[in-house]
Amino acid sequence: MEALLVDIQRGSLHDGPGVRTTFFFKGCPLRCRWCHNPESQNPGKQLSFHREQCVGCGRCETACHSNVHWLTKTGTEQFRHQVYFEHCQFCGKCLEQCPTKALKIIGTPYTEEELLKIALLDRAFYEHSGGGITLSGGEVLQQADFAASFLSLCREEDLHTCVETSGFGTTDAMEKLLQETDLLYFDWKVSTEEDAKKWIGGSLVPILNNLALADKKGVRTVLRCPIIPGVNDNTVHLQAICDLLGRYPSIEQAQLLPYHSFGISKGGNIGQLQQEFPVPGEEEKKNWLSWFEQNGKEEGKRVVLEH
Known part of the structure; x- marks a missing residue:
């Protein structure tokens, strides 16, 4: 089998315990308006253009036979580079010609065995730190058969496994992953059906x-x-988090992840507009934690702020 991945990050410290290698799968059925990895939503390959790196040489326009790139002069030393992402056939010719690496194709196919070789490169770091491998996305449930097979190979090598998921998928897909993972990072984004549809x-x-x-x-x-x-910075949502901590014994803690605007530029790189939200200040973050300290009564379960 093969799966399409957006990225592989070695030496990750924020996707589970210890030092980890995180594998970002491509494709997600949700469209969270604040998504910080918009390049992982589309399940297929995508062209990415980093406009700030472009020097206007025009080599991509000459190399491309699909009319993806159009460069026009707007002044003596100024230019406009228009990219028609929907025309791209992913031949890679423009990438080969770009002298500043302003262009790239997002989405690389891998087999389970190829990913395992990458995972094993940092075994010593996992063993020293209590780390392992994490599958993230996108949404891993979209490629559950492949993911479960890869997780099984990792477990045969005694690697600690973690899956990060939105939970938006079939129970059959979820069960396949649960059989092969040691730890589940489960996203909880909104707490009402109305908000789920809207946001x-x-x-x-x-x-x-x-x-x-x-x-x-x-x-x-x-x-x-x-x-x-x-x-979702309201008492309805915060109370729902408390309720989930109380309802499910398997949930050990809740991590609050403050919004950041990194997804704005990523969306622009693939021709996708992202909605921008206010970035919370330190006082707001303290208020969230204070609310849980006053209202969260679940014995032995912590609510922590991630940075």
């Missing part, structure tokens, strides 16, 4: 079903909660 483009029903399934299987779970000012 993430999906339903809470499959998400709640899969969270309940993870608890039934007894898989250690961390609730990952992006907090977006004006969207």
Whole structure:
């Protein structure tokens, strides 16, 4: 089997315990308005253009036979580079000609065995730090058969496994991953069906079903909660997080992830507009934690702020 990946990050410190290698799968059925990895939404390959690196040489325009690139002079030393992303056939000819590496194709196919070789490169770091490998996305549930097969290979090598998921997928897909993972990072983004449709483009029903399934299987779970000012920084959502901590014994803690605007430029690189939200200040973050200190009563379960 093969799967399409956006990126592989070795030496990651924020995707599970210890030092980890994180594999970012391509393709996600949700459309969260604040998505910080918009290049991972489309399940296919995509052209990415870093406009700030372009020097206007025009080599890409000459090399491309699909009319993706159009350069026009706007002044003595100024130019405009228009990219028609939808025309791209991913031949790679423009990438070969670009002297500043302003162009790249996002989406690389790998087999399970190829990923395992990469994962094993840092075994010594995993063993020293209590780390391992993490599958993220995109949405891993979209490629569950491949992911489960890869996780199984990692477990045969005694590597600690972690899966980060939105939970938006079938219970069959979720069960395949739960059988092969030591730790689950489960995203909790909104707490009402109305907000789910408005802000993430999906339903809470499959998400709640899969969270309940993870608890039934007894898989250690961390609730990952992006907090977006004006969207879910309200007591209804914060209380829902508390309720989930109390309802499911397998959830060990909740991590609050303050909104950042990194996805804005990433979206621009692939010709996709991203909605921008206010970046929370330090006082706002302290207020979130204070609310949980006053209202969160779940014994032995922590709510922490991630940076």
